[in-house]
Amino acid sequence: DQQVxxxxxxxxxxxxxxxxxxCDYTNSMFDYFLWYKKYPAEGPTFLISIxxxxxxxxxxxxxxxxxxxxxxLSLHIxxxxxxxxxxxxxxxxxxxxxxLTFGTGTRLTIIP
Amino acid sequence: xxxxxxxxxxxxxGMTNKKSLKCEQHLxxxxxxxxxxxAKKPLELMFVYSLEERVENxxxxxxxxxxxxxxxxxxxxxxxxxxxxxxxxxxASSQDRGSRGYTFGSGTRLTVV
Numbered sequence: 445d446q447q448v449x450x451x452x453x454x455x456x457x458x459x460x461x462x463x464x465x466x467c468d469y470t471n472s473m474f475d476y477f478l479w480y481k482k483y484p485a486e487g488p489t490f491l492i493s494i495x496x497x498x499x500x501x502x503x504x505x506x507x508x509x510x511x512x513x514x515x516x517l518s519l520h521i522x523x524x525x526x527x528x529x530x531x532x533x534x535x536x537x538x539x540x541x542x543x544l545t546f547g548t549g550t551r552l553t554i555i556p
Numbered sequence: 557x558x559x560x561x562x563x564x565x566x567x568x569x570g571m572t573n574k575k576s577l578k579c580e581q582h583l584x585x586x587x588x589x590x591x592x593x594x595a596k597k598p599l600e601l602m603f604v605y606s607l608e609e610r611v612e613n614x615x616x617x618x619x620x621x622x623x624x625x626x627x628x629x630x631x632x633x634x635x636x637x638x639x640x641x642x643x644x645x646x647x648a649s650s651q652d653r654g655s656r657g658y659t660f661g662s663g664t665r666l667t668v669v
Binding site: 486489493546 | 560
């Protein structure tokens with residue numbers, strides 16, 4: 445049973461436009477969510493996170509939105525840049541649990 | 557060196573070989589993890605070590621054997637693997653959950669022939 449789902453395996457966006465990556469989860473115990481970015485031949489790197497007590501967290505061009513009732517979160521990147529082309533993983537955990545549960549990832553391609 | 561370092565970066569091994577993957581973290585973290593990344597699948601947690609004790613083993617076949625001799629080093633010993641074990645093996649470390657989650661290594665790309 446996949447507890448964290450990223451239903452879009454790939455996404456292409458024009459440079460300068462907004463990229464929206466989506467993630468759904470099924471485990472209502474999750475209370476902390478993270479996005480990781482992965483370039484080829486590198487390990488995933490932390491991008492941004494959000495606690496369940498918030499519905500939005502912003503860091504520069506990156507904003508994560510959390511809709512707890514829908515068990516849905518999204519990552520917005522605006523404006524999108526060529527260097528944003530990577531695979532983005534959504535991850536979830538609950539407080540005190542050192543284990544992250546990951547989604548399958550979405551490959552984002554920014555078109556110049 | 558800083559961060560999480562994994563060696564080797566690439567490994568090709570036969571099904572009868574024995575090899576080991578190595579992970580080293582220089583962050584002072586107290587937990588280390590092995591993840592497996594296969595194509596079109598989520599990152600799969602294999603093993604968790606907290607304070608050098610194995611706290612989780614996610615039904616991983618016995619042909620994978622982890623070892624954590626100290627809080628900075630983690631090994632994954634491999635023997636009699638199958639072609640379907642070919643994947644990217646990622647090591648990660650963490651200090652509590654915090655706001656940054658894990659720090660990952662670059663991974664070892666394993667091919668079993």
